[in-house]
């Protein structure tokens with residue numbers, strides 16, 4: 410089997426999740442991953458594709474997913490069999506603070522002379538602290554690593570200096586950290602393809618499918634994504650991907666877009682292999698109506714075979730959905746109103762009215778939208794207990810209004826486990842009514858070792874304490890669960906299962922709190938806190954209709970033979 414120059418590793422959020430019992434709660438309820446966040450950054454695919462195209466063989470290994478799906482998977486044995494020129498570890502999402510550092514420590518023990526490169530948004534925010542860990546040799550900062558990592562890999566292979574590698578933090582022989590300028594900030598994304606042929610070829614080259622799978626049930630639900638941009642035009646208060654955060658951390662003054670025709674090609678290239686839903690990241694109207702129109706025209710020309718999911722950053726009218734319907738035969742929409750309470754929504758940075766959201770839903774459904782997901786959040790500025798419960802009542806009314814369709818799916822979950830670093834709330838918590846328990850990378854790493862999510866949570870607000878956030882999360886989840894059952898969105902069996910899980914979690918947390926109050930911190934034992942895919946919903950409910958990977962195998966083989 411060929412040996413790659415670079416091996417990109419994705420760690421579980423908590424490295425010891427197989428031994429250590431933790432009540433993870435609903436921290437990953439509204440995404441495909443389990444609470445150990447096994448999904449790797451989509452940027453791994455663009456980095457790997459870019460490096461391979463430029464003559465640097467690269468392999469992605471999703472250690473988190475292998476640990477999750479193969480209980481006996483021996484990480485150290487596996488890693489000791491690798492001998493690349495460098496390892497890359499993502500610290501993109503801050504919930505990986507413990508897992509990524511621990512995995513890198515293990516790699517360093519096994520291979521002391523192979524350099525370890527960190528990257529991703531959290532690595533970018535905490536670069537000065539991160540480079541101080543002995544297991545970290547390099548940090549590539551910024552929202553775009555393709556150019557810098559190619560230059561770094563060439564320097565590592567050729568034994569050259571790294572002083573002129575842009576965006577790079579590195580340590581000299583004396584251990585002193587140096588920080589090169591963060592100057593590689595592409596203003597367009599047309600030279601950075603998202604080549605989904607890469608994972609397919611990689612499975613054959615490295616004879617491993619499980620290592621490249623993005624999340625645990627991906628084979629049944631082969632969800633993929635394409636991106637329209639890097640950066641964002643929005644400024645949501647807690648978001649580490651807001652325009653404020655990108656400017657502050659990544660030197661990004663303006664959003665970089667990918668040309669509509671190339672995005673249509675990306676979708677087409679995915680659908681040559683797979684028929685799962687393709688999620689278009691970023692509202693296609695962000696760069697203006699003309700951009701959205703050209704993208705829709707390009708998709709129409711190429712022909713969209715499977716379902717496509719669009720996200721909206723603001724309400725939209727019938728005119729927009731008519732154009733979408735004409736271009737995409739099977740489309741779904743998602744939007745995040747955050748709260749039904751307009752004052753809360755405004756305080757969060759979104760200035761839309763409920764009536765506009767309701768009109769948007771109506772217009773989408775009238776124009777053949779197959780499914781409309783709405784995401785609401787707990788832990789927002791100006792949001793108290795009553796406000797959260799009123800949101801759930803409001804969602805009940807929405808169900809009634811649209812329930813004959815069973816196409817409208819609202820979700821509610823807490824902002825957890827951490828406030829995004831680089832966001833406005835992270836920088837100025839008091840101004841928005843927040844109190845943060847964690848500030849440094851090390852504090853976040855330690856917080857991930859707590860026995861329950863309620864103790865990992867990095868904040869509370871003027872309106873909700875940490876324990877109130879947990880309480881109202883479970884209360885709201887129970888009420889929404891009931892309302893979804895009544896609306897026929899989930900079966901009574903599913904609703905019963907969710908209710909049992911919520912009650913069990915709440916009980917465990919109460920017991921734990923009592924125990925800690927009396928005897929101090931203690932780990933959980935036995936079956937308590939066993940890893941569940943979701944705490945307050947049934948994961949299946951999130952899924953857009955998809956054809957399983959196995960049903961796509963003939964198409965994959967056919968396309969590989971043609972290449």
Ligand code: B12
Pocket residue numbers: 417436437438439440441442445446447448449450451452453455456497498499500501502503504526527528529530531549551552553554555558634636639640641647648649650651690825826829830
């Ligand atoms: C799409 C998206 C998702 C998708 C996942 C897509 C994916 N697999 O990457 C979904 C919806 C599943 C998701 C989930 C989550 N997300 Co999210 N997500 C985004 C979003 C909107 C866009 C990301 C994107 O398009 N990236 C473009 C791709 C091409 O680039 P990339 O993956 O970032 O990788 C580039 C660089 O980051 C860097 N890089 C990344 N890894 C590495 C590793 C190395 C070694 C190197 C050198 C470089 C490098 O180089 C890459 C290529 O240039 C951002 C916000 C934003 N505007 O960016 C939030 C964002 C990244 N997500 C965030 C969060 C918090 C989460 C969750 C933890 C939320 C939760 N509790 O459920 C989960 C974690 C998921 C998991 N690991 O299982 C925060 C991260 C804040 C932080 N610093 O921790 C962000 C910033 C904003 C937000 N709140 O949504 N997310």
